[in-house]
Amino acid sequence: MSQPSLYEQLTALQREGQGFVLVVLVEALGSTPQDTGAKMLVTAAGLHAGTVGGGKVEARALTLAQEMLAAGASAPRFVNWTLKTDVGMTCGGSVKLYFEPHAAGGVGAAWPIWIFGAGHVVQALVPVLAPLDCQLTVVDPRREWLDRLPRSANIRFIQADEPKELVPTMPENAFLLCLTKGHASDRPVLQRALAERNFPFIGVIGSEAKAEVLRREMIADGLPAERAKQFHCPVGLPFGSNDPREIALSIAAQLLTERDALKPQPTDAKRQKTPKG
Structure with missing residues (x-):
């Protein structure tokens, strides 16, 4: 590579x-x-x-x-x-x-999205997000999975055995996705993000049952109950099947929806956008 x-x-x-x-x-x-x-x-x-x-x-x-x-x-x-x-x-x-x-945050600054995990859903998600005006950072301990992802100037790859140690380095406006291989590897990143940072969006792959287990365990470890609610699980809008490609599309759709919700809204009625060309 x-x-x-x-x-x-x-x-x-x-x-x-x-x-x-x-x-x-x-x-x-x-x-x-x-x-x-x-x-x-x-x-x-x-x-x-x-x-x-x-x-x-x-x-x-x-x-x-x-x-x-x-x-x-x-x-x-x-x-x-x-x-x-x-x-x-x-x-x-x-x-x-x-x-x-x-200077930090200068001209050219793009929407930062940090993805923890590089498995099948991430393999499908990164090609969907890469053409957008965003800066992707993909973190995984497995080099062989990182190497399968496409290369682009707006994609950064970090091989890390302790991904949670990267949470303090993330920009304040980052969108965080926990899409690792399981609950045990999602939770350390999620808990540190909720305990120490205030990101505008945190999404975790999984079911509502997994979300409840995560909340219960984090609260038992001292995370305030209100903070333990501040993540989306299952991440992604409720459409499509369990195919990784369709899950990736549902996640991308939610990210765009949440990003646009943070933008100042126009005072007049929003007009339908017509693509150029």
Whole structure:
């Protein structure tokens, strides 16, 4: 499986609404650890992709980029560093770096949908959602299932043995879907999301009986009863069969319905939309 290019990863960060800094090595003189044109992407979490040479140069550039993010910087800047005096390296070259900050939630931010699980329903759901103006993140411990999904600039894949640890990293406006292989793997993600976050939509695959079991167990673990009600199970609008493809369509329909319900409503009567072309 080929890795997404740096441009694809930059586009994905923009669509997801994450803040980042693009760092470009625009000039390298003498003995430098990387050639002109090297690039890296830095987020608040650290190095996201690429490299400008590693070692002390990259460490200092990483620190400066994260300082710019923390300060909410909006203006690009250039820096010139002499490797011996400014960076503390033994080689005698110099570098000129360009830092271009991109604010979180800026232009291009798309609807973030996080899907926990990569099984049969997710295999059918991702191709339905991918053409929409959304940013998909699919999380599963099984690499072989992630590898079966289509590749696109707006789809990110995370192989994680403890998916619940990713809940704190999700954007506030994310729609969360628990579509894992069973109750035991859905519940840790669901419980952490309900206990620590306030996402606009949380859906869980399963039956009403499963929903009751989940609520009872989470309440027994200390989750307030009112919070334990704040998820949709079974997820999806009530139509179609149990075929994974039809379940996927019902879930996509509910996601769109819930998304549109969050938008400001026009004061006049809503007109029927006519597709262009």
